[in-house]
Amino acid sequence: MAQxxxxxxxxxxxxxxxxxxxxxxxxxxxxxxxxxxxMEAALDVFSREGFRGATIDQIADAADMxxxxxxxxxxxxxxxxxxxxxxLLETWLDxxxxxxxxxxxxxxxxxxxxRKLEMARDYPRESRLFAxxxxxxxxxxGEVLRGPLKSLVDEKAAVIEGWIAEGKLVAHDPRxxxxxxxxxxxxxxxxxxxxxxxxxxxxxxxxHDAARFLERLFLDGLVPR
Amino acid sequence: MAQxxxxxxxxxxxxxxxxxxxxxxxxxxxxxxxxxxxMEAALDVFSREGFRGATIDQIADAADMxxxxxxxxxxxxxxxxxxxxxxLLETWLDxxxxxxxxxxxxxxxxxxxxRKLEMARDYPRESRLFAxxxxxxxxxxGEVLRGPLKSLVDEKAAVIEGWIAEGKLVAHDPRxxxxxxxxxxxxxxxxxxxxxxxxxxxxxxxxHDAARFLERLFLDGLVPR
DNA sequence: CGTCGATTTTACCAAGCGGTCAAGAACGGG
DNA sequence: CCCGTTCTTGACCGCTTGGTAAAATCGACG
Numbered sequence: 001m002a003q004x005x006x007x008x009x010x011x012x013x014x015x016x017x018x019x020x021x022x023x024x025x026x027x028x029x030x031x032x033x034x035x036x037x038x039m040e041a042a043l044d045v046f047s048r049e050g051f052r053g054a055t056i057d058q059i060a061d062a063a064d065m066x067x068x069x070x071x072x073x074x075x076x077x078x079x080x081x082x083x084x085x086x087x088l089l090e091t092w093l094d095x096x097x098x099x100x101x102x103x104x105x106x107x108x109x110x111x112x113x114x115r116k117l118e119m120a121r122d123y124p125r126e127s128r129l130f131a132x133x134x135x136x137x138x139x140x141x142g143e144v145l146r147g148p149l150k151s152l153v154d155e156k157a158a159v160i161e162g163w164i165a166e167g168k169l170v171a172h173d174p175r176x177x178x179x180x181x182x183x184x185x186x187x188x189x190x191x192x193x194x195x196x197x198x199x200x201x202x203x204x205x206x207x208h209d210a211a212r213f214l215e216r217l218f219l220d221g222l223v224p225r
Numbered sequence: 226m227a228q229x230x231x232x233x234x235x236x237x238x239x240x241x242x243x244x245x246x247x248x249x250x251x252x253x254x255x256x257x258x259x260x261x262x263x264m265e266a267a268l269d270v271f272s273r274e275g276f277r278g279a280t281i282d283q284i285a286d287a288a289d290m291x292x293x294x295x296x297x298x299x300x301x302x303x304x305x306x307x308x309x310x311x312x313l314l315e316t317w318l319d320x321x322x323x324x325x326x327x328x329x330x331x332x333x334x335x336x337x338x339x340r341k342l343e344m345a346r347d348y349p350r351e352s353r354l355f356a357x358x359x360x361x362x363x364x365x366x367g368e369v370l371r372g373p374l375k376s377l378v379d380e381k382a383a384v385i386e387g388w389i390a391e392g393k394l395v396a397h398d399p400r401x402x403x404x405x406x407x408x409x410x411x412x413x414x415x416x417x418x419x420x421x422x423x424x425x426x427x428x429x430x431x432x433h434d435a436a437r438f439l440e441r442l443f444l445d446g447l448v449p450r
Numbered sequence: 451c452g453t454c455g456a457t458t459t460t461a462c463c464a465a466g467c468g469g470t471c472a473a474g475a476a477c478g479g480g
Numbered sequence: 481c482c483c484g485t486t487c488t489t490g491a492c493c494g495c496t497t498g499g500t501a502a503a504a505t506c507g508a509c510g
Contacts, residue, residue, distance in 0.1 A: 030457070030507090048361060052278025056498060069458055071499065128360050131415070135353050136273060138418045145422035153423050170445065175423060176438035180409045183416075187408035190356070193363045197370035198378050198400060213401035220395065220445070255477085255487070281468060294488055296469065 035073050037063045039087070042080045047125040050132045051081055085133065085140060088126050093149070095119060096178070099156055105163040109181075110215050116185035117214065121207045127189035153178055177218075184214055260298050262288045264312070267305045272350040275357045276306050310358065310365060313351050318374065320344060321403070324381055330388040334406075335440050341410035342439065346432045352414035378403055409439055 027035075041062035045054045056077050060067045074080045095115035099108050120127055133141050153175060160174035188195055188210055199206055252260075266287035270279045281302050285292045299305045320340035324333050345352055358366050378400060385399035413420055413435055424431055 028456075028508095034457090050275040050278050050357075053275050054277075055496080057496085066459060067498085068460085068500080072457070075499095077498065131356075131360065132275075134416050134419050135356065138422075142418070142422070145419050146425075149419070150423050150425070170441075172441065173434055173438050176435055177442070179412055179416075179420060179423075179435075180439070180442060183408040183412035184405045187404055191359050191404075191408075193367070194359050194370055194374070195404060197363075197367070198375050198404075200371075200375070209398055210401055210404075213398050214405070216395075216397065217402070217405060218442070253477090253486075259487090280466080282466085291489055292468085293470080293490085297487070300469095302468065 031073070034063075034065070034069075037065065038070055038073055038080060039084060043084055043125050043129065046081055046084060047128040047132065051078075051136065054081075082140060084129060088130060089144065092126070092130065093152055096152060096156055099159065101159040101162070105160075105168040106219055109218060113181055113185065113214050113218060114211060116181060117188065117207060117211050120185050120187075120189035121204065124189035124192055127186050131186065131190045181218070256298070259288075259290070259294075262290065263295055263298055263305060264309060268309055268350050268354065271306055271309060272353040272357065276303075276361065279306075307365060309354060313355060314369065317351070317355065318377055321377060321381055324384065326384040326387070330385075330393040331444055334443060338406055338410065338439050338443060339436060341406060342413065342432060342436050345410050345412075345414035346429065349414035349417055352411050356411065356415045406443070409442075 038059065042054075042059045044062055045058045048054075049058070054077075056067050056070060059080065060070045063070065070080075074083070095112055098115065099112050103111075133139075134145075138145055156178065157174040160169065160172075160177065163169045164171050164174075188207065195201075195206060263284065267279075267284045269287055270283045273279075274283070279302075281292050281295060284305065285295045288295065295305075299308070320337055323340065324337050328336075358364075359370075363370055381403065382399040385394065385397075385402065388394045389396050389399075413432065420426075420431060
């Protein structure tokens with residue numbers, strides 16, 4: 001049942017695009033620097049405006065660069081966006097991957113929550129970029145969700161079910177547990193404005209409070225009595 | 226400390242716009258029908274593409290209407306978006322408002338979770354519209370967040386703290402508890418594509434499972450032992 | 451220092467965008 | 481069935497957008 005995969009295939013297949021001319025894999029210093037500045041600027045703009053809402057001009061401005069110059073490094077708007085998603089995917093699932101089947105369940109879950117929350121604190125733009133892509137219906141990430149993401153969740157769900165079978169955790173649907181951890185942690189990145197408005201928080205204290213709250217919420221609910 | 230409120234003022238002040246001509250408050254049947262079709266179509270487009278990404282042409286097409294005709298009923302793109310947010314706000318906070326200080330804590334929290342989850346199931350586009358507005362930095366809803374929303378959360382946080390003081394609930398930061406309920410329930414609307422990809426769920430069964438999971442997660446973590 | 455590829459910029463284009471206008475079509479109360 | 485009002489439309493406008501062409505400039509290496 002492998003359907004049309006044409007649109008998103010390159011998210012897995014394509015190598016990082018080099019400037020038109022330099023197909024020879026050698027990257028100059030300037031190429032690396034400028035590609036980096038573009039990605040940084042694009043992350044800012046795409047994460048705020050979404051794919052359609054962002055413009056090449058905005059990105060070029062933010063990268064302190066002329067539009068044609070930007071297009072010298074990337075063949076088009078979509079390729080910049082695609083490159084961002086591709087880079088994001090390299091690390092996005094690491095916190096879940098790091099959940100160790102041989103570890104102590106409560107410790108592993110606490111660690112997962114903490115790592116996810118640190119990502120929300122340190123990479124809020126990446127979180128919003130991902131959220132925006134999903135909310136659009138995941139036109140580029142669809143296959144990734146149904147493929148690698150689902151596989152990883154299935155694998156970790158089995159681990160959690162093992163812990164439940166051992167009596168180490170209260171019986172819960174492990175997939176919904178994973179959703180709940182995703183939702184609560186990413187909330188602090190994606191809905192940052194709302195969180196800050198409610199807490200009228202100036203510093204980063206909310207992340208510390210959130211960590212304490214979430215660890216207790218999940219663990220007290222998960223550890224058998 | 227009431228700062229600049231010009232940009233978002235009309236979200237509170239302005240009455241629903243009538244067609245240019247008909248400033249006289251009487252609405253004809255056609256006006257009601259067409260305004261409704263526009264709102265419906267706009268909700269579809271804005272919730273998928275975000276404010277900047279959506280175009281009047283898309284909305285007009287979806288409403289089966291010419292662009293100038295749409296602009297006969299609304300003075301511009303932003304006013305359509307604004308009208309949607311305004312209508313949404315009328316009911317968006319109802320589930321939290323309905324949390325009864327005199328009720329049984331566990332029952333009230335379970336009820337709140339259930340109502341929020343029902344909203345995610347029945348009004349996913351509204352949820353995504355709201356999420357998109359917040360993720361952009363809430364340019365139109367900023368004052369609402371810092372004003373009415375914060376007030377309501379403060380009020381209900383006090384209620385929860387009362388329950389804690391009575392020993393009916395484990396001591397938790399009530400604001401983070403509210404965030405957690407928002408996040409976990411809205412997740413099923415905003416990240417619907419991802420949820421369906423992971424569960425490969427065809428029907429609506431995931432909402433039933435989510436309700437069971439969330440009620441147990443929160444309550445087992447909240448009720449003292 | 452000269453040369454050749456790498457880089458940057460200026461000028462440009464076609465399509466898409468939000469919005470206007472004036473004229474025509476449909477409606478509904480008398 | 482008449483006529484003022486409401487509704488609808490095609491043509492159009494100025495600006496923005498994604499993207500291109502080609503010339504000008506830079507810079508590293510012999």
